[in-house]
Amino acid sequence: MSSVLFDIPGPRARMRYRTLAIVGALAIAALVGYVVYRFADTGQFTARKWEFIQYEQIQIGLVTALGRTLSAFGLGAVLAMIFGAIFAAARLSDHAWIRTPAAVIVEGFRAIPLVIMMFFFYYGLPSAGIKMSAFTAVVLGLTLYNGSVLAEVFRAGINSLPRGQSEAAYALGMRKTQVMVLVLLPQALRAMLPTIVSQLVVLLKDTALGFLITYEELLNWGRQLGSQLQFGRPYVPTMLTVAAIYIGMCLLLTWFANYLEKRNRRNKKVIKLDNNKAEGIVLGESMGAGVPPGAGTL
Amino acid sequence: MSVLTNNLDLFLSGFGTTLRLFLISGVLSLVLGTILAMLRVSPVPVFRAVGTTYVTVVRNTPLTLVFVFFVFAYPYLEIIKFDFFTSAVVALTLYTSAFICEVVRSGINTVPIGQAEASRALGLTFGQMLSNIVLPQAMRSVVPPMVSTLIALLKNTTVAAGFSVAEAGRIRDALSEQGENVLVGLLWVAAGFIILVMPLTLLQRILEKRWSVAR
Numbered sequence: 001m002s003s004v005l006f007d008i009p010g011p012r013a014r015m016r017y018r019t020l021a022i023v024g025a026l027a028i029a030a031l032v033g034y035v036v037y038r039f040a041d042t043g044q045f046t047a048r049k050w051e052f053i054q055y056e057q058i059q060i061g062l063v064t065a066l067g068r069t070l071s072a073f074g075l076g077a078v079l080a081m082i083f084g085a086i087f088a089a090a091r092l093s094d095h096a097w098i099r100t101p102a103a104v105i106v107e108g109f110r111a112i113p114l115v116i117m118m119f120f121f122y123y124g125l126p127s128a129g130i131k132m133s134a135f136t137a138v139v140l141g142l143t144l145y146n147g148s149v150l151a152e153v154f155r156a157g158i159n160s161l162p163r164g165q166s167e168a169a170y171a172l173g174m175r176k177t178q179v180m181v182l183v184l185l186p187q188a189l190r191a192m193l194p195t196i197v198s199q200l201v202v203l204l205k206d207t208a209l210g211f212l213i214t215y216e217e218l219l220n221w222g223r224q225l226g227s228q229l230q231f232g233r234p235y236v237p238t239m240l241t242v243a244a245i246y247i248g249m250c251l252l253l254t255w256f257a258n259y260l261e262k263r264n265r266r267n268k269k270v271i272k273l274d275n276n277k278a279e280g281i282v283l284g285e286s287m288g289a290g291v292p293p294g295a296g297t298l
Numbered sequence: 299m300s301v302l303t304n305n306l307d308l309f310l311s312g313f314g315t316t317l318r319l320f321l322i323s324g325v326l327s328l329v330l331g332t333i334l335a336m337l338r339v340s341p342v343p344v345f346r347a348v349g350t351t352y353v354t355v356v357r358n359t360p361l362t363l364v365f366v367f368f369v370f371a372y373p374y375l376e377i378i379k380f381d382f383f384t385s386a387v388v389a390l391t392l393y394t395s396a397f398i399c400e401v402v403r404s405g406i407n408t409v410p411i412g413q414a415e416a417s418r419a420l421g422l423t424f425g426q427m428l429s430n431i432v433l434p435q436a437m438r439s440v441v442p443p444m445v446s447t448l449i450a451l452l453k454n455t456t457v458a459a460g461f462s463v464a465e466a467g468r469i470r471d472a473l474s475e476q477g478e479n480v481l482v483g484l485l486w487v488a489a490g491f492i493i494l495v496m497p498l499t500l501l502q503r504i505l506e507k508r509w510s511v512a513r
Contacts, residue, residue: 004432020342020345021344107499111499112488115460127479127481208363219360219363250359
């Protein structure tokens with residue numbers, strides 16, 4: 001609990017908290033009870049609404065759809081990291097003619113909504129004679145957007161390393177490339193790893209945007225099955241299933257990010273970065289499950 | 299250029315709807331997010347548990363799924379009927395408030411405990427402490443990430459285009475019906491978003507620079 005706002009409770013405060021707890025618990029129970037009642041009353045828990053899951057065809061469909069989501073995620077993640085690494089290096093370049101275009105590209109792709117990018121690739125480019133599948137459009141959009149965010153994360157990571165690191169490396173006579181590759185990058189990567197994994201959670205969530213350009217992924221599976229009259233239009237059950245799968249996968253990744261961060265905190269080799277700038281980027285710009293800025297300071 | 303000038307009405311009404319969606323759901327999610335943050339820092343464990351559960355679940359759900367749920371599945375629960383615009387506002391508010399909550403909470407947590415302890419020792423009431431000591435300091439670390447969250451909300455409004463809300467993302471459908479060049483139209487939409495987002499990004503950078511206090 002936050003001890004900033006509240007003192008350690010005395011007898012009267014404890015009594016008040018207990019009363020509040022009971023009232024709150026009742027109110028919440030009433031709310032949840034009402035929602036469950038609405039679910040039950042409209043027959044969402046009847047066997048008929050859930051029997052779709054027994055058909056082998058549908059099970060195979062679910063696994064295929066999940067596979068499509070994961071393959072878009074996997075390819076998008078790898079490409080986004082490559083894109084991010086290249087553009088972070090370009091933005092840290094000493095030459096203005098590399099730095100400036102890279103900055104424009106990264107800032108631009110962060111400002112354009114991902115949906116518009118996907119529309120552009122899937123609906124826009126065919127009128128210029130370039131046709132691509134929904135999968136390619138989704139992966140391309142994910143790469144450009146998340147790659148740009150990752151480029152900022154990498155750059156912030158390298159910039160927030162203590163100055164002494166690069167100064168010492170230069171004093172030893174290393175070139176810029178050597179300083180980057182041998183000294184700065186390994187330390188920055190290690191410190192940034194939790195943030196990068198948090199950004200991957202965002203990427204995984206963003207694969208669901210493929211739904212809007214008819215990419216047949218998990219959400220699309222739920223939507224199509226939900227409209228089937230022969231199973232009694234099980235929209236609510238399929239959406240619950242899809243939500244459970246998404247939340248499960250994202251929680252696994254979030255948990256992994258938290259684990260990495262805990263390990264980093266224990267590890268003496270990891271240099272504590274000067275600020276939480278990169279984490280702020282992930283939290284704000286992409287609404288990710290990133291570590292909130294300042295969360296590490298207390 | 300002709301794609302923009304010939305369909306100026308379409309673009310203006312599209313971005314108008316986007317801004318309306320952004321403003322309404324922005325205000326609502328600021329309110330809901332602050333309430334959630336209050337739950338998350340409350341001394342009552344039940345409230346904290348509710349806040350944490352909400353934030354964990356919503357932050358790990360794709361926004362598109364929230365939209366699909368409210369547009370397709372929610373009507374089957376027969377509670378209150380929403381039109382498409384209201385559904386979009388509800389979905390965006392529920393989603394964004396989880397992020398606002400985290401920003402507010404971590405902002406409150408950046409205030410050193412000694413500040414509140416000192417003010418309690420001076421005999422300030424809870425309200426005085428909150429308004430004179432804690433919130434002014436928390437504001438500094440809250441506002442820059444809050445602006446980023448609102449930028450993300452502005453960009454996220456485009457998801458509503460897939461759910462029959464006639465906003466900027468929907469301009470494409472209208473253009474392709476009229477047989478206009480969709481490619482150029484989408485480039486103009488992208489340009490429109492850059493124009494909307496860039497001032498906010500600049501504002502955020504300025505606030506961040508001005509308010510980043512060394513503690």
